[in-house]
Amino acid sequence: MTGRKKIALKTISFWTAACLLLPMSVQAAQDGGAKGVLQQAGIASMMDVSLSEEEYIAAAQEAQGASWGYTNIGIAEVESGNLNVRAEASTNGKVVGKMPKGSACEVLENFPDIGWAHIKSGEVEGYVSTEFLLMGPDAKLRANELVRTVVVADTDGLRVRDEASTDGAVFTQVPQGEELDYVATLEGWYQVDIDGESVYVSAEYAHVEERLDTAVTMAQLLYGQGISDLRVDLVEYAKQFLGNPYVWGGTSLTKGADCSGFVLSVYKNFGITLSHSSRAQAGEGTRISYSEIQPGDLVFYANSSGTINHVAIYIGGGKVISASNPTSGIRINKYNYRTPVRYVRILNE
Structure with a gap:
């Protein structure tokens, strides 16, 4: 094999490793050409030195880890x-x-x-x-x-709209720092997914980042005094399914459930029967205010027309758990990650 062929194969191996291993934010730099990719990855000098295939791959891997903020x-x-x-x-x-x-x-x-x-x-x-x-x-x-792209709200009360226009109806509002699942970039707008609904936020008041999910602290479950064992048990039971998949129409806590199916199955474990519909569940139990809410109570959300289309279980400390969408699965959010429209108590100990 000639020296020229060896160099060509090594270059192909490098680009294969780089495309496979570098995160999307680095790959996006390809708009600026190969030099841009190498410079952003911190390995531009690699083209000027003789490295083995293993060294090329190792350098690409090291650049990727640094890009995500992890050393090891x-x-x-x-x-x-x-x-x-x-x-x-x-x-x-x-x-x-x-x-x-x-x-x-x-x-x-x-x-x-x-x-x-x-x-x-x-x-x-x-x-x-x-x-x-x-x-x-x-x-x-x-x-x-696993890395996912999110849209991060840069302002408190960011309006989420049904259309990519200031004339679009307000679907909900989200607090500063809230992460929304990214779908696409439009002119001046980001298309996002909130609990299975395709909606839009102004790019002027939000930005795109890449995220890897991280651990949840046990301290995020703050029960306070006077909370019954039943409520604690229900919340602990619900939380063990964190990260499991979302499936439209599903009721399996392990193989996949939608928002109301998740709530239905959690409550079923404690001998309580609920409907398989967020709108129906909103009419079951007793309506309460946020000042009265306790772990195990239900929090409901609506679309821009006011129709309830999502339900979550309040777990304490201003947090809820719900089956969100196919991208995020069962996840924990702040209770006001979108605007709540109703609080309902099912447990009456």
Whole structure:
């Protein structure tokens, strides 16, 4: 094989690795040409030196990790549910947080001799079993598949509209910092998905970022005094399905449920029968105000015409859990991630 052929094959190997391993934000720089990609990845000088194929791939992987803000990325790899984060490197350690399937963490230290790793994910720091944690190149490859694009609100009370126009009806309003699932970029607008509804926000008051999901702290469940064991049990039961899939018309807490199917199945576990419709569930139980809300109560949301089209379970601390959409699955949000229109109490202990 000639030297020229070797160089050509090496170049092909590099570009294959780069396209596979660099995150979307870096790949987007291809609009500026190959030089732009290499410069953004911090590996422009690689074209001027002789590197092996393995070195090219390693450099691309290292650039990707840095782009996502992780020096040593780890990815929770569980069949379903969540990976427990514990205060100690032992199955007897207190659970301090949960990493949903596919969520990311910084691996602070790996202890291969005992099968545990010290990690930090979002606000959670602790230890996880490495049996269920991808690390190294495998984690970076998996993260490339999992990274999602979100639209972040830059102002409080950002109006979300039915159409990409200021004449469009207001679907809801979201608080500053709220992350919405990105669909497309239009002229001056972002198309987003909120609980399965395709809606729009002004690009003037929002920006696009890439995100990998992170762990949820146990402290996010704040019950307060006077909360019954039934309510605590119901919320804990609902939360164990965090990260599981959304399926329209579904009622399975493991294989997939829609918003009302999720609520229906959680309550069914406690001997309570509800309808499989958010609008119907809004008429069941007793209407209450937000000042009266307790963990286990239901929070309802509506479209721009005022028709209720989504339901979530209040879990305390200003948070709700719901089956959101196919992109996000079962997730936790602030209760006002969109404008609530009704609060309903089903549990009357």
